[in-house]
Amino acid sequence: MDDNETPALEPDLTRDIFKQIWTRTAQEREGVGFQNTDAIDSEVGTGTSKKIRPTFANLHALKLSCELVRIFITETVRRAATIAEAEGDTKIEATHLERTLPQLLLDF
Incomplete structure (x- = not known):
């Protein structure tokens, strides 16, 4: 997407x-x-x-927050998909998402 x-x-x-x-x-x-x-x-x-x-x-702060959350979610799903693909899985599981969180928190 x-x-x-x-x-x-x-x-x-x-x-x-x-x-x-x-x-x-x-x-x-x-x-x-x-x-x-x-x-x-x-x-x-x-x-x-x-x-x-x-x-x-204010409205501008809310719009910016929405965009930051959207980017964070998109990046989380992309990284989890990469991990799932590397393991040969066709679905993203909770464990894939959990493994992305430490690095995401450091990056954002």
């Missing part, structure tokens, strides 16, 4: 995923499990506490 044929990720989906992560992080920060809340808030400055400020991303 050519990169031009690869469907793009929707910015709304990316925003929803980010929003879920931001909400979970805020809940952890407010909960018992997160320590040193004062140190993090004091780095932001007076009146701009992370607890008070809403977290958001």
Whole structure:
């Protein structure tokens, strides 16, 4: 499949995923499990506490994030296919994907 044929990720989906992560992080920060809340808030400055400020991303940042995730997924599948082909397999298995992750994390 050519990169031009690869469907793009929707910015709304990316925003929803980010929003879920931001909400979970805020809940952890407010909960018992997160320590040193004062140190993090004091780095932001007076009146701009992370607890008070809403977290958001503009449209350009969301589009860029979508493109980066798309490239990451495409490269992961390509590398897993190479490994599967080298082993003589015709299908990409979870083990092929798992073997690509350490190098991908270093590359990206």
